[in-house]
Structures are given as structure tokens and as C-alpha cells.
Amino acid sequence: MKYEVVMGLETHAELNTVSKLFCGCSTKFGSEPNTQACPICLGLPGVLPVMNERAFEHSLKAAIALNCEIGRFASFDRKNYYYPDLPKNYQISQSYFNIGNNGYVDIVVKGKKKRIDIHNVHLEEEAGKLIHPEKSDDDYSLVDFNRAGVPLLEIVTEPDMRSIEEVESYMQILRNILLYIGVSDCKMQEGSLRFEASISLCEKGAKVYGNRVEIKNLNSMKAVLKVLAYEISRQGDLLDKGKEVLMETRLWDEVNAVSRRMRTKEEAHDYRYFPEPDLVPVWIDQKWIDETKKTIPELPVNKRQRFVKEYLISDYDAGVLTEDIFLADYFEACVKLARNSSKELSNWIINDVLRELNERKINIQEFTVTPKMLVELIKEKSTVGNAIAKEVFIEMVNTGKNAQSIINEKNLAQLSDVDELNTITANVIEKNPKAVEDYKRGKKNALAFLIGQTMKMTKGKANPKILTEILKEKITTGPK
Amino acid sequence: MLLHELTASKVRERITKREVTAQEVVEELLEWINLKEPLIKTYLCLDEDGALSKAKEIDEKLSNGNKVGLLAGVPIAIKDNMCTAGVKTTCASKILENFIPPYDAFVVKRIKDEDAIIIGKTNLDEFAMGSSTENSAFQITRNPWDIDCIPGGSSGGSAAAVSADMAFMALGSDTGGSVRQPASFCGDVGLKPTYGRVSRYGLIAFASSLDQIGPITKDVLDTALLLQVISGHDNFDSTCAALDVPNYISDIDRLDDVLKIGVPREFFGEGLNTEIKSALMDALKIYEANGAKLVDLSLPHCEYAVATYYIIATAEASSNLARYDGVRYGHRSRLSSDSNIVDMYSQTRAEGFGNEVKRRILLGNYALSTGYYEAYYLKASKVRNLIKNDFEDAFKKVDCIICPTCPTPAFKIGERVTEPLEMYLSDIYTIPANLAGIPGISIPCGFTSAGLPIGMQILGKYFDERKLLKMAKLFENETDFHLKRPKLNQQV
Amino acid sequence: MDIGLKEIEYIANLSRIALTDEEKKTFKKQLANILDYIKKLNELDTDTVEPMAYATDLKNVFRKEELTPSLSRQKILNLSPSNVNGFFKVPKVIE
Numbered sequence A: 001m002k003y004e005v006v007m008g009l010e011t012h013a014e015l016n017t018v019s020k021l022f023c024g025c026s027t028k029f030g031s032e033p034n035t036q037a038c039p040i041c042l043g044l045p046g047v048l049p050v051m052n053e054r055a056f057e058h059s060l061k062a063a064i065a066l067n068c069e070i071g072r073f074a075s076f077d078r079k080n081y082y083y084p085d086l087p088k089n090y091q092i093s094q095s096y097f098n099i100g101n102n103g104y105v106d107i108v109v110k111g112k113k114k115r116i117d118i119h120n121v122h123l124e125e126e127a128g129k130l131i132h133p134e135k136s137d138d139d140y141s142l143v144d145f146n147r148a149g150v151p152l153l154e155i156v157t158e159p160d161m162r163s164i165e166e167v168e169s170y171m172q173i174l175r176n177i178l179l180y181i182g183v184s185d186c187k188m189q190e191g192s193l194r195f196e197a198s199i200s201l202c203e204k205g206a207k208v209y210g211n212r213v214e215i216k217n218l219n220s221m222k223a224v225l226k227v228l229a230y231e232i233s234r235q236g237d238l239l240d241k242g243k244e245v246l247m248e249t250r251l252w253d254e255v256n257a258v259s260r261r262m263r264t265k266e267e268a269h270d271y272r273y274f275p276e277p278d279l280v281p282v283w284i285d286q287k288w289i290d291e292t293k294k295t296i297p298e299l300p301v302n303k304r305q306r307f308v309k310e311y312l313i314s315d316y317d318a319g320v321l322t323e324d325i326f327l328a329d330y331f332e333a334c335v336k337l338a339r340n341s342s343k344e345l346s347n348w349i350i351n352d353v354l355r356e357l358n359e360r361k362i363n364i365q366e367f368t369v370t371p372k373m374l375v376e377l378i379k380e381k382s383t384v385g386n387a388i389a390k391e392v393f394i395e396m397v398n399t400g401k402n403a404q405s406i407i408n409e410k411n412l413a414q415l416s417d418v419d420e421l422n423t424i425t426a427n428v429i430e431k432n433p434k435a436v437e438d439y440k441r442g443k444k445n446a447l448a449f450l451i452g453q454t455m456k457m458t459k460g461k462a463n464p465k466i467l468t469e470i471l472k473e474k475i476t477t478g479p480k
Numbered sequence B: 001m002l003l004h005e006l007t008a009s010k011v012r013e014r015i016t017k018r019e020v021t022a023q024e025v026v027e028e029l030l031e032w033i034n035l036k037e038p039l040i041k042t043y044l045c046l047d048e049d050g051a052l053s054k055a056k057e058i059d060e061k062l063s064n065g066n067k068v069g070l071l072a073g074v075p076i077a078i079k080d081n082m083c084t085a086g087v088k089t090t091c092a093s094k095i096l097e098n099f100i101p102p103y104d105a106f107v108v109k110r111i112k113d114e115d116a117i118i119i120g121k122t123n124l125d126e127f128a129m130g131s132s133t134e135n136s137a138f139q140i141t142r143n144p145w146d147i148d149c150i151p152g153g154s155s156g157g158s159a160a161a162v163s164a165d166m167a168f169m170a171l172g173s174d175t176g177g178s179v180r181q182p183a184s185f186c187g188d189v190g191l192k193p194t195y196g197r198v199s200r201y202g203l204i205a206f207a208s209s210l211d212q213i214g215p216i217t218k219d220v221l222d223t224a225l226l227l228q229v230i231s232g233h234d235n236f237d238s239t240c241a242a243l244d245v246p247n248y249i250s251d252i253d254r255l256d257d258v259l260k261i262g263v264p265r266e267f268f269g270e271g272l273n274t275e276i277k278s279a280l281m282d283a284l285k286i287y288e289a290n291g292a293k294l295v296d297l298s299l300p301h302c303e304y305a306v307a308t309y310y311i312i313a314t315a316e317a318s319s320n321l322a323r324y325d326g327v328r329y330g331h332r333s334r335l336s337s338d339s340n341i342v343d344m345y346s347q348t349r350a351e352g353f354g355n356e357v358k359r360r361i362l363l364g365n366y367a368l369s370t371g372y373y374e375a376y377y378l379k380a381s382k383v384r385n386l387i388k389n390d391f392e393d394a395f396k397k398v399d400c401i402i403c404p405t406c407p408t409p410a411f412k413i414g415e416r417v418t419e420p421l422e423m424y425l426s427d428i429y430t431i432p433a434n435l436a437g438i439p440g441i442s443i444p445c446g447f448t449s450a451g452l453p454i455g456m457q458i459l460g461k462y463f464d465e466r467k468l469l470k471m472a473k474l475f476e477n478e479t480d481f482h483l484k485r486p487k488l489n490q491q492v
Numbered sequence C: 001m002d003i004g005l006k007e008i009e010y011i012a013n014l015s016r017i018a019l020t021d022e023e024k025k026t027f028k029k030q031l032a033n034i035l036d037y038i039k040k041l042n043e044l045d046t047d048t049v050e051p052m053a054y055a056t057d058l059k060n061v062f063r064k065e066e067l068t069p070s071l072s073r074q075k076i077l078n079l080s081p082s083n084v085n086g087f088f089k090v091p092k093v094i095e
Ligand SMILES: [Zn+2]
Pocket: A020, A023, A024, A025, A036, A037, A038, A039, A040, A041, A042, A149, C070
């Protein structure tokens, strides 16, 4: 490609508090419209905001986890603009003294580490929801204020990202960090994690970038990636034709897979920020910062590196295991119980556990098979064999019972008893003289056939190793 | 003395001693109000039924021997910018003409808890923006001392009601002098507490960093009583101090130390009415005679107070009033509600707001808009700090400051409506206290030759309302200006 | 201080207040007058002065994270000029 691209991202994450930022209304998702609103979050005349302590603590925790500089104090400002989903027609946000400034997130693309700078992290209030009836002859919109006032964390990067892959990695790692520190549930389908992207292009080697295009209301990572790919090609085409890229705000049209210009005028963003007189500043001392630091767990990138080093698993596997802090915890709990078999455990978790979780659409915290149960099952594997172990696993997931009791109940224990196997194999040899002859003549396949026959008779429970030895011995030495 | 002529403390005493029932008090008061209201027009809404039923409730409590509150049976008027659950609260604006709040303001809850009786909601300049109550969308309130004059503003309805004995006491709000100035024009006692002394929850905001609710009463003791009830911490106002509330009533007549009174030069210079000046000089002599020391002072940045105020107050107001958009409550224009949302907003607000409110919203948005923020809002915030420092320096030398409340007595209705700036300048002596956040009280200290009341202002240190009240009480004990009532009060 | 008609129109739009031509003229004159008075502040050198953003010295005021009851939807919608199916209804908003 003949153009270079720079991209920046603003991420909005709803914080997972039970009550709103400035009032005690519930933040629960999916309730009937306007059932979670009160004089305060509706902006009735005379009401005042009082800051939810947990929301502030969550924001501070996020700012620290994102390596921000924490100022001596944070304060709040009013961002003034009219929109029907914004009850007071100003949003309480931060502009002059953010909770965090100048942070960074380390990302990894194609095995290479890169640092994405964070311009600032700040806390603000969520708007309500505007609904546009589908029918074109309806000349009205509807407003639901249930979301209005939910605490919202905004994380703004510098325009540091040079490729779609970098943006993707940044979004995944950022999401993981927020999940790890437990400040947001980052459910994109519920709108609790959203993005706004900015992008501009220039000729390779040019010093000045072209006009910046912003894209608002991106409700999933997929949408971000699609719209950026679309914009790179749209803007590239314009530049190819010698046309100018307009500085504007665009929206992503998911259905037609195109971006389009926003139709509402934005008054050139004259937000008239000024200090919110209804709130007081929050002073943050070193003690508070230190105490908050203690609550931040090992972050995904570090954990991934440690897993590779400590448990000798591949970087890819470590990546999968550390994508979810609870999954990583699960893995480590297993390793601790089992010692040594970390590679095998990692395979079990990545292949079998994750498959079952996905099929059942549950998360690891809700999983019936505890680390102890999984480790026990893997120990049993040496006696029941791999195929049976997998069956037992599924049964464990379904019933919540442990491996031992399933194996006993279903009589799945492997047949390793030599006497019993002697009797059965004698029977098999007697019934299949042709195969025995074939084997003796050097036809190796014949043995497999005989093993198969034995397995059939034992319903697969025969210990394959012992069985093979007995068969070989019987055939070569002849009937006793 | 007729019942309605009593002070709040006296009427409470008579009710609790069962010399009179609360119901009798309310009935007598309502009769007087109905007689005088057509002339003075203080009330936007009278809650006769609510008042009578509350009165019966209190009488019942008393006859059952139950404990009653500090304001038991006292009918109180509330400025119509404080929310009263189930009772219309209009801010004297068409935009809230039919607004019935679903909740009580903190102060309303407090006075209800102390068994006060809310008699009605009083007139004001729309959204408390004005100094004459002429900016009400609904009616013009007259000064009981001279019905051709304004009662002052913006708490003009409350001040006139108290002065005309149409309420035993009242609540006002003071952003740039809106309690003290009308109290001064109507011969009442009016106090603006320290910013943060009284919760603003439920006070419909004009300028959030300046607004404060305060009592307007017939004498100093009543102000102390009402301040006692409304002061204190509220979890719903982040700017409300969590400090203990001292007892304002006990020892109100005792001043132990020799006080140093600051007399700021700048408040006695050009533009001050000579009759007011001489009344103030006489008042200062009374303090001197009682052992106080007068200290000549300078508050050099106070001459910038009005300019500073009109930036900060309008900037905050432009944002505070953005919520009146016709979406969730209040007036919505019928003209354009089908076309598009921006037209709906603009028409709704054009129809709903009066000129003074529009002027201030425009000015405030101008001061905050791109390219002007530093030159106006930020500049004003810095000068505000200088003004605050003036007072902090002064209070290192003196215990309180005495100055006139206003440069002139009440002016004629219509006299200043066409010249906004001239109207703004009538708050020149009261605005500095709001900018600094310090408390101030206005008490009657004389009359002009035309018979209009003159107000004296005492300014104090942060949260030192107790000293202000003692100082005011001392003056009241030595004089009888507070006992004089408008002639109209006798014309039954 | 001169304030132009364009500026009046710009801030009227920011303020979401429809003005007639007559009103624009009146407000233009009055605002110019007030701004001229406010110019007085420029007499003061405030380069080294900190702005006073808050009227109190209070800091770190929080409420506990806990649920309190919301208002009933009926009460909320009763306040509104227009509503339908539990929603507030507004003229169509085009994004
Ligand atoms: Zn709420």
C-alpha cells in the first residue's frame, strides 16, 4: 500500500457497579424502559449529583493498571451539548484534571511488542438510550433513561496504531485488562464496551497526516476492524484520485458494510467545558494509590509470559489460557494439584474444557468440573485410556460427579486383569483362525483385527497395551 | 396584637402553650392574606388545604401531649424555586408553569420535620434572575412600604410576605443578594449563610457555586430559629459541609469579647445614597457605644465583583438551565414539535423563558464558548479568588464587616427594567459575599425620608453565622427599627 | 466590545433559543453593553492568580455504592409533555 495510516481509539467501558454514578438507581441491563430512573438521573429541577465511591475506585484502579500518571487530584467538568438522551443537556465528565494521564498498554503483534500510549483515562456518566422506530412514516424517536447515569470509563489512546492488527491486539488486551481488574464486564452485546475510532492517512514517508476522520458508535471489536479496513480503502481511493479527505464524523452502517457521514450538526464541538460546581475535587494521595495497586492482579501480558516460562507451554496456548483471568486461575489451580503435567492440562483445558464452555455458553466460574476433578480424571486416564477418559469428562460436565464414581457406576474401568484377558483372547483366537494364520504369515493388519475383536467383546474396556502383549504371545507360542 | 402580626417565635410559643390553636393561626393568616394579596401579589400558589390539614395535625399532636418540632404550627412561605412534593414549583417561569415536583427539597423536608406549616409559594424573578421580582412571568410583587416600589429581588415575594405579615417567616435564596437585598428593601431580617451551610438539594439551580438558601424573618431571633432548622449536612449535596451546627439561639444576647468591626471604604464611596450612608454611620456609633472597635478597611477587588459575578453566574446558569428542553417535563412548544428536535428545543425555550433569563443564558454561553473561555470564565474565576483573598485578609484583622446592604432604597416599579446593567449594579454590595462564599445578614437600620426601609449588612467569617446573629441581635436590642411595620399592615 | 449579529446567532443556537430579528438586535446591544462593563476585569493582572473553581474547601465527598428505589415509571411519565409505551417521545432524531 502506498499510504501510511495512523489510528486512535476511544474506548467506553461501563463500570460494573450495582448503582449509578450519581444516584442509587440500578444499573441492571435489559429492564423495562424508564423503570430505573429517579429525579437525579432524570435531571429534574433542583437535584444534585453525589459521586459513587466504588465507581471512582474502579476508575482509579483502571488508570493505574493502564500505567497512567495519577495527579494529586481529579475533578469533574460539564460537557455541554443538547441531545434528547442526555437528561441535563450536559454530561458530567472530566476535561481539565482527569483521573489518569499519559499511560500505556503494551501490545503484541506478530510476536513483536509495541507500546500504545494512553492519552487519558477519565470517568463520566452514561447517556440514556434513543430508539428510532423502524417504520419510515413514524416521525418521532423514543427515549429510555435506564442507562442514563451509569458510570462510564473512557480510555483515550494517542493516534499510535499503524495497522488493523495493532488495533485488534490493543482492543483485546485492553478488554482483558479491564476484565482482569474486575471493573467492567465488557459485554459488547449489552453495549457495556464501545469504541470510537479516528483514522488518517498520508503518503508513505510524508510528514503530515491528512484530515482526521472519526467514526462513532462502534459496538463491537469486529465493527471497529471492519470500519477501519473500509476507511483505509475509502480514503486511499480518494487520495488516489487526488481528492481531499474531509474532516468529519462518520457512522458505520453494519447492514450495508459502509461508513457514512453523520447527519446531525455538531456545532464544531463547542462543548463549553467548565468545572462542575455541584461536585468537589477528589484528592488522591500516595497511600490510596499504593493500596489500589495491591488490588491489581498480574495483568494478562505478564501472566502469558510467565506461563510460557514457568509451565513450558507454547505462547499461543498461554495466550488462550490467559485471555480470561478465571481460566488462567483454573489452569494454575490444576497445575498445582497435579504438578508436572502442565502441558497435558493445558491441552485438556484448551480443547475439552473450552469446547464444553462454548457449547454451553457458560463461563469457567460456572463450570461444574473443578480443577481437582479434572486432575483426578487425568490420573484415571492411565487406567481407563484416553478415549474413555474423554467420555468420562463429558459425563462429569453433565452430572457434576467425579471421575471415580462415574467409572465405577458405569463399570468403565479398564480390563487389565490378565486371567480374564487370557480367557477372552483364547476365545477370539479360536473363533478367528484365519486372522491368526495371516498374522503368522507376516500380515501385521491381522493383529489389529484381532485386537478390535477383543475390544468388541470387552466393550472397549480392555487395556490395549496388555491385550496386545497377550495376543502376540498367544499367537507366537500357540495354544497351551 | 393580631395573630398574624406576631413573630414566628411568639406564635410558636402561643401555639405550644395552647393559648391558640395552629388552626386558628392558619385561618386568621389566610384571611389576612386574602385581604392583602390582591394588592401586594406575593404568592404564586397558596396551599390552603395543605396548611389547614397540617395545622390540625399539629393541634392533635399537642392535645395528645406529643413532642412537637422547633417550628410547631408556624406558617412559612417558601420561595417558588424550592421543590415541594405534590405542590406546583414554577420558578416564576412559563417553562415550569405546571411542574409538580415528585420530591421535597432538603430544606422543605427539614421544616416539615419541625412541624412548620407551608402556607404557599412566593413570587420571584424568573429562576431567581433579577433584583426586583419584575422578571416573574406571572405577576409583579409590590413593596408593602410603598406599592409603587419594587420589593427587591429575587426573593421579592418572600420578603414582601414577611413585611406585610402575610407569612410569619419565609425562605429565600441568595445568589448575588437575593435574600439580603429584598429583606433590606422590605424592612426584614435576611440571612445568606456560608456557602455549604445549607443543602441546595431541591433548590432549583441558578448559579450552583453561588446559590444558598436563607431565612427572611421579622426579627433576628426568628432568623436564628429558621437557620437552626435548615442548617446541616445532607448526603444529597456534595457541596454541603459536614460540620456540626452550633446552637444559634442560646446566648444570642451575649457578646463576650470586644469586637473589631471592619468598615470597608469601598462600600461607602460614590454611588451610595446619603440617607443610607448616614443611617449606617449612626448604626456604627451604636456598636461603638457598646464597646466595639471600628477598623478602617479596604477590599480593593470588590469593585470587580459585579463584572466577575455576571460571568460566573451566567456561565453556570447557561448550563443549569439547559435541562429545560421540553423532553422530560415542563413546557413543550406546540409549534414545531413535529418537525425536528432542534426546532422543538429552540421554540420551547423561546416560549418558556423571559427576556432576562434569555439574556443571561446567551451571555453565559458566550463566556464559555470556544475562544472566550480564558478571556471571560477563567479570568473571572481568578478575580473571584482575589475577592475571596480580600475577605480572608480582612478577617485576619476584624471579626466582622459592616456595610450597607444596597446603595439605594427600593426603586420604582419599571424604573430599571430597560437597562439590565443598571439593575445589575444594585447588587454591588451583596455580590462579594456570594463570590467569597462568606455569610451575610441584612437587618433594618433606619428609614429614608420617604419612609422606605434601610438595610445594614454584616458580613462574617466562614461558618460564623453565630457571631452575625449576635451582632444583629445587639443592634436590634438597642433600636426599634424592626418593630415598625408598613402602614398598609394597619389598614384592615 | 463589539458583538456581531453572527455571534448572536451562533450563541443563540448554542443556547437553543429561537430569536426574532428584533430580539437579536436588542440582545446584541444589551450584551455589548454588559461585555463592555465586564472589560473592567482586564485592568487586573491575573497571570499568577489561581482560578477559584469551587466555593468550598470540601474534597472527596462520596456516597456509598448501594441501591435506592427508583421513581415509579408512572410518576416519571406523568411529568412528561409526551410519552408512549413507557418511553418519552420526542421529534425524530436523525443521526
Ligand atoms: Zn437515578
